[in-house]
Every structure is written in structure tokens, then in C-alpha cells.
Amino acid sequence: MSSLSINLYEYVRDAFYSMPVFSDSEGRFVNGVYGALFKLANTMQTEVPESATLIKNKETFESLTPAVKEQVLLFIDAIKAVCGEELSDQDEKITFTIQNKDNIISALKEKMALFSPTGKANENATFTLMMRSTSDLNEVEAIFGKALEYGKKAANNYVAFYLMTESTTSSKQKNIHGLALCFDESEGIYIPVENFITVDYLGKKLSELSKQVSLVTFDIKESFRLFTPNEFEKRDYGYTGEAEEQSDYKNVPRCFDTLIGAYLVNPNKNDYEPSDIAKEYLGLSLEKKSDLFGKKSLAEADEKTVYEFACKSAFVFLKSAPLIRKNLVKYQMEELFYEVEMPLSYVLFSMEKEGIIAKSDELKAYGDKLQVRITELEKKIYDAAGCEFNINSPKQLGEILFERLGLPAEKKTKSGYSTAADVLEKLAPEHKIVADILEYRGLSKLKSTYADGLANYIEEDGRIHTSFNQTITATGRISSTEPNLQNIPMRTELGRLIRKVFVPKDGYVFADADYSQIELRILAHMSEDQGLIDAYHEGKDIHGITASKVFHVPFEEVTPLQRRNAKAVNFGIVYGISSFGLSQDLSISVGEAKDYMNKYFETYPGVKAYQDRVILDAKQKGYSLTMFGRRRPIPELKNSNFNIRQFGERVAMNAPIQGTAADIMKIAMINVFFRIKKENLKSKLILQIHDELVIETAPDETKIVTALLTTEMENAAKLSVPLVAECHIGTDWYEAK
């Protein structure tokens, strides 16, 4: 008779400190649990005990850090799940008998997999799924019939599909190779596009299904090319905060995107590929599409490999959707998911499809104009340097400036001298070459990224179709790629001219509306600071009012410098200010910056209280929340590194504000889009730039669109301060903004 005796708390603690730190999707550290389970499984394998005792010492428990305490509890839960009825949990100890050692060890290993950083423990898990491919029309019809029968029985009887696509060499649009369906957990069916099975046919079948069935997929924005789901087809109303009958996702079939769901559950991750979802939610290892096919076209690839991959993917969506949804319910994010993110996905699809005209000849002319000056500057710079070199290379430039010309260096980067703009600006009085380099930099940025860069994205229809990504940012904002139309120059006149190449179609105009200081208004609302709220009700220039209050001067006597400083502090507050950061921004000393901040907090004490409150709250809960329930875990707050914890605090201050602004804009977009649809307007929503919306407006609709846009933006949320949007009309983006 051998018995295993373990000091429970030390056991987990030692495991925690004996290996690198890693955390799970919810930001909890789990290396302690993982290590403890690992040790236990190993011990059992070598020692063959017949029973085990885990001793609880209260004093030891109290001495643990919260993160380790949390892991102790997770560990106990895991052991309980493994041992079931053979375990007894008492005040001072946990005991269990070991009947079948092998069973327990394999159960421990399964638990370990849940906390594993690599998923390695899962490598033996396999798909138990029948998979086949068919292009027989009668059979395909029968399969869609069965899917319908199954799916319409209940709103949570999901039917999953996976669109097998591949990039084409010519256009941005992907080729559709086929569709995998999975609704019976034991079988997946792949339907390649061929003969009678056309893309249109598949779209029609999906469209029919969506009327009675909850469809599940991944990255649904791509699927909107094939079909418009029933819930958007005739929709003529905007966001509904309350579960009205028409928006009751609990009882009517709705599409579910596992990508968007997984993002909402944890927006901090970098990858949400099907393989990541398979691993995280199901403990299954699914190949990555790129690993499986690489550069091979699907036509060249092995047929079985293709349909098995597609079927497995659909299976993963089918099985993970209820788990993802359970998390959304747990976090009270179901409404955000169904009423904001899913409809938004459709809005974004429409915006991408519409695109925006960019005049390629004007872009070319603009680039040529820049090139003339760039060439001049190159000559001057080479002359001053005494040799030719690559000005775009920080390495070469650093050598020229700090070695050849002997300018005073601030060694700043990993690989050598910093030649960043703020460094060069300080150097400008030292040598005339510096100003030319700065000008060169500015111009070559405009030429390469904007003049030449944008021209490459103009498609056959003369328009640029950006991609709006809904699952990138940790705060809930949207991002734009290929090209990024959210960072078109604005601040300098020369850069701003680029906006003249963006024009509406013949006879149309742009209506461009942006929120006035939405983040600061949200801060006023969320902090409930009476001074800030009153300032906004006065309706005057907020930075001026702030300057007046902070510097104790009448509003009319605020100097431009005072206003500029107040504005910088206002911005800093939104970002989660540090005195160093503010001092950098204003080029003042840290002491002066601290002084400004103290004065600001005296003026708006509610803001300080709010910041302390959200930091404490995030530390306790481990995450931050927006007004609409968007969640961002902040594991940085528990990091042992001071700087990382400080970063966590700034994130805790910023995320609720930036995230709420994102929520409100998303609601506004849905409301604007479906109002346009309801009123049968020809005008189209085409761009979003965080706090700005652009509508390509039909000539006879200018008035109604302006009103609609402003109204919907201003009424997207009710705050304790007015939400103001300003709308401008123009015949190009330069003029409209």
C-alpha cells in the first residue's frame, strides 16, 4: 500500500514559479495549473500509489499571490473532474483513491491540454467524422433538404458551412472552389463548384436555408458574396437595443460567425484562424490552409485533401459555435454580437463592394510633381554630405549624419542611431542638410505610400475597394487594409491634397460627417464629472473652456498657447496619461507636465476618480468593459514587470473610452445603412474613419442624406452630454472634410 502525500498549495506555487509564465484566452495565468497537473501525472506513473492526499494549509494559501490562488482553484477543479466520486474534499485536505492509474493519468493529460501553451498534449486528438465529396445534383439537393429539416427544428440546431476559396493571380477577389456542409456531427459533405453546381446555385441554396435555419460559418463577410442572409435581405430598421420581436435572436434563425464570436470573447489575440478555434475550443488540431496547400492551386491539390480539409473546417464551426456562444452569454455579450457585430459585418461588406473612385491620372500627376522636388532634394543632400547614399536607409543616414558630418548623436535604437523626425528636428540648427532630409522624408512618404501606393489598388471599375477588418483591434475599432483608407494625410496641406483624387461618381457628391470629440464626451459621460458635463452643455470650445478653468482666466482671455496645452492634456487623459508622455508631446519638462496634470485633475476631480475606479475595477476583474459590454482582458495588470503593469493601467483607462466610441460608431453605421435602405436611396455608405463616415450621395438626395447622417450619428447613443456630428458636402474628399 503506497499513498501519495502532497502539500497542495506549495505544489501549485512551485509549479508556477518553475516555468515560463503563460496565460489562457481569458488572460489568467495557467502555467501553475499546467505544471502541477504535469508533475502529478508523472509521479503517478513512476510511484504507483493507491491513494493520494492533498494537504491544505490555510496560512500557505493566504501567502499566495492572487494569480497563484486562482490557479490553485483551477487545479482543484481539474482534479475533481478527473477523480469524480472517488474524491473527498474536506476543510484541511483532499483525498482520493486511485483505482485505475492509467485512466487517471490520461484524464490528467486531457486536462493539461486545456492549459497547454502549445496544444501539444492534444496532438493525438482526431476528427471522428465521415467525409465525402459529391457533385451529383440530386444528391446535393437531398443534402440541402436534410440540412433544412434538421435546422428548422430549433433555432439552435446549427447548420455549418465552409467556403473553400483561393486567391487568384489577377484580381483581389477570391475564387470559390466549393462548399462544405456539416450539420450532423458524424458527417461532412463537400460540394465542389462544377457543372450544374454553380456559385449562384450554392448562394441560392444558402439563402433559402437562412430563412429557416441558423447558419454557422467563419468570416461571414466573405460569404455575403454568395448570398444575403434572410435577416438582412429585407431589413429596414437599425440597431435595436431592446430585444424587440424583430430582433429576437433567441427564437428566430440567425447567422453565427465563429470568427466574430471568438474575437468578442477575447479581442487580444492575433490569430483567429479555423485552426486556432479548433485548438482553443475543441482541443482538435486542424491543419492551416496555407500549410496544407501552400502555393498550390486547389485544382492541382489532392482531391481528398481538399474535401477533407473543408469538411473538417465546417465540423469545427459546427462544434465550436455553441461553445463560443456560451461564452458570449456568460459575458453578457450576446446582444453586442447579434445586434451590433453581425449586422455590421453586412454593412462593411456593402461598403467594400461599393468602393471609392480614385482618379489614377491625378494620382500620377501628383506623384510626378513630388518627384521633381524629391530629385532636387536628393542632389542637395548628396552635395552637403559629400557623397551619394540611400537616404531611406536609417543605417546609412545615421552613418552620414553622426559619423561623416559629426553631428551630436542620441543613440536610441537597437541597431544604431535614431534618425526619427523628432531627433532630426532638434538637430536642424546644427546643419543645413537636416531640414532637407526632413523634407525629403515627408515627400518620399507621400510618393511611395500614397501616390504610387494607392494607384496600385485601383481596380477595373476605377475604384479602390479597401478591406474593413472587424476582428483586429483590442478595443473594438475597425481597421482598414489593402489599402488603409483610414490614414490618408490630413495635417499638412501638401499631404491633404491627396484627398482631391477621391471623388464621387458623376453628378454625385460626398457627404462627410464626423463626431465632435466623441471620446472626450464619452469621458464626460462615464466619469460623471459635473464640470466636464457642464462644459459640454455650454456648447462652446471645450479646449478653451478647459484652459480657462485650468489656468484660472476668463474664457475670452485664454491665449492660444494655453488652449494648445489644455488640448494636449485632454488628449493625454483619453490615452491614459503619463507625465513623461505629456512632456514629450508638449516639449516641456516632466515637472511642468505633472503640474498641468495636477491642475487638470483639480479642475475635473471626477475624471481622476473615474480613472482610479476603472483601474481598480480592471485589476479586480481582469478585464475592462465598454458601455455596450465589449470586454477586453488586461493580463498586463498582473505582470511582474512594472512597465508592463503601467501599460496595463493606461489600457484600463483608454479601452472603455475608445471602445465605447467604437460601439457608438458601429451602431450609427447600422442605423445609417438601414435608413438608406429603408428609404430606397441611391446614396451609399462607403467609408468609415473611426469617428467619420462618408456617403457617396446622389444629387437629389443631398438634403435628406445630410439630415439622416447627422441625426443617426447624434442619436446612436444617449449620453449625459450632447453627441454632436458635423456634416460637410463636397465634390471630392478634400472639400468634404
Next chain:
DNA sequence: ATTGTATGCAA
């Protein structure tokens, strides 16, 4: 070819 670094554009 792919990846990391430095830089700079926007809200």
C-alpha cells in the same frame, strides 16, 4: 522569400 526594425501616416 520571409521576417524584424525603423519610420510615419491617421483617428
Next chain:
DNA sequence: TATTGCATACAAT
């Protein structure tokens, strides 16, 4: 040593 992003060029691998 201020929040969130993306594109570019260079240069190392």
C-alpha cells in the same frame, strides 16, 4: 516613457 492601427523600405535570415 500617451491609445489604436497599417504600409513602406531596408536589411538580415
